[in-house]
Amino acid sequence: MAKIVFTLVWGVVLVMTNRALEDATWAQYLATFLLGGIYALALSKVKILRGGITPEESK
Numbered sequence: 256m257a258k259i260v261f262t263l264v265w266g267v268v269l270v271m272t273n274r275a276l277e278d279a280t281w282a283q284y285l286a287t288f289l290l291g292g293i294y295a296l297a298l299s300k301v302k303i304l305r306g307g308i309t310p311e312e313s314k
Contacts, residue, residue, distance in 0.1 A: 257303050265294050 269290050276282040 258298070261297070265290070 269287065272286045272290065273283050276286055
């Protein structure tokens, strides 16, 4: 459930950022790339969003 909420909130952040940077296409691409990377990092590092045990805990 936390991953779904996080994804929806992150989608809103992405849309708002793209609207704010409407006149600068290069800035939209850069912001989308950076926000995508932050999103992937957050999903892989935040334990609540992963919803499972870490590989280190399974050993």
